[in-house]
Amino acid sequence: MSSELIVAVKDVYKTYRYGKNYVRALKGVTLEVVRGDIVCLVGPSGSGKTTLLNIIGGIDSPDSGSVIVDRISVSKLRGRELSDYRLKKVGYVFQFYNLIPVLTVAENIELPLTLANVDKKTREERVKILLEAVGLTHLASRTPDSLSGGEQQRVAIARALANNPAIVLMDEPSANIDVENTIKIMKLVEKLNREIGQTFIIATHDTLVVKSCFKIYRIRDGVIIGRYTGDDIAKALSSEA
């Protein structure tokens, strides 16, 4: 596997303010992801995982520091460029309620392609392939509210992959689904990683999810407190417990 750097987050700070209170969500985070990796961000609630994913995904901006994804300096993007970055470079799978309720499964997956002005024929072919990849061809014309949490999550993954993004971000993918579905989802992640070399960055505190990761970053109070690969992962997790 190549070791091309696809994500480089350097010294990122982010402070939220509400009224007179400040929350320092990220306090100098530096992190690197190599193309083809499955990287996990592990840490307790409120440690800054979602904030970091949002900043990488271009839906939030850091107060200082730099974020480079696929050679694009994300923190410098504005307006249409930023929309374009979200559309083409990033696939985002949220914790829940990922899908547009009035669109069918197939239409939800097609949406990023439509936004990217892909022609109808290519869109249809692509949707077909994606539905097969996540094993939901039989649900193509259903609406999201008639799907289980795990199925919805798989639709969201298919949608995230639509425009062949450089990275797929997943925020707590197992939070709202049972063990069986979590295993299914992670099998899918591993398969996509293996077959198309898709890079994933996953925020989680679920050991079942962590099992699939090549690398984990431990984060606490907005600071990276550890970086583990291979056998260290198990050790790190047991020390956590």
Added chain:
Amino acid sequence: MAYRNLAKRKLRFGLTAAGIAVGVALVFSLLSITATAEQAAIQQFTRLVGYDIAVFNGSLRQGRLQTQRQQISWGGAIPQSPIAEYVVEAISSLQGVYAVSPVIAVRGIANGTVVTVQGLVPQTYVEVVGGINIVEGEMFSCGNCSEVVVGRSLALELNATVGGRLNLSIGSNTSEVIIRGVFETGIRIQEMAVYAPLGLIQRLTGMNGYVTQILVKCRNPRVAEAVANAIKSVFPSLSTISMAATLQRVEEAINAMTVFFLSIGAVALTAGGFGVMNTMFMAVVERTREVGILKSIGATDRFVFTLFMTESILIGLTGSLTGLAVGVGFSRLIPAVFTGGVRFSGVRNPQTSISPRTTELVITPEVVLISVAIGIAIATIAGLLPAYRAARMKPVEAVRYV
């Protein structure tokens, strides 16, 4: 997508659209009412008078002048102060005058029925009023003989026919006259009349050398005011009533009515607009998360803006078309109102009794377009702010929202 979002909340969509529909229906009906009223007024006017200026003896007091106006409309039924016949010649030599016709209009009795009697000179009268519609027999052609034509309504009432005789009394003088023809104007009150040679009526009224009205037709209706002023400057004691001025007053009144009605419609539409705004703000708030997801996966501000605008416009379109349908239905009732106000005699054959002639409902393409356009425009304007707010939503905050 916009359509499905609306379809999902049918009741709210329907109610909001109904708000617009009420406004559009109102605007449409009110505009149709004024258009119909305008047409009805103009129709009646042109049917009643063909001349541009009526000249009276100006020694009449202001109060009488008011009744005078009434008299022209109804054909002039009350004896008026006399005007010397030589004035006719003088007026016809004025610039811009096309034809001049002297008339004596008095009340008389024909076989016991009260009628309007018009003494006139057929040749000039026809030139001035644009013709007399003789439907049976023919017009008398003499200037002084005992021949008359009668209105159809009168003929029916008296059971009189062409060739028959009539006892015509004015004041204490009576003369037996022969009916040469029957005329029709379509307006009953005008048809309760006898047209007779001017000389005969001058004799019966004892007004030899005098007339009561002089009707003037100008070469161009636009010079009517100037001609009227010229007449007044030559004969300061005479007063004139110009039809153009009267028509203008009618139109002014109708315009005032239009403005008033439109303001009522505007109030209704404003309410409908706020309804749309309220619904759309609700939709934006409810769908905050949806907006967040759309933006997070790469939708531009413009896409989100267009999405919500499309919904507002769809509401406007649905409301406007519904309102139009309701308005058209409602407007069908309008002509009945106008017909009820004025009785027309539309008798086509003597066997049937009098049937009212209906005023046609006026639906102009302008009125249709204006009301629909206003409805859509209001919904569009009302949708701007909510759509803008949705477009400007920050994705981070929107995805945090559940």
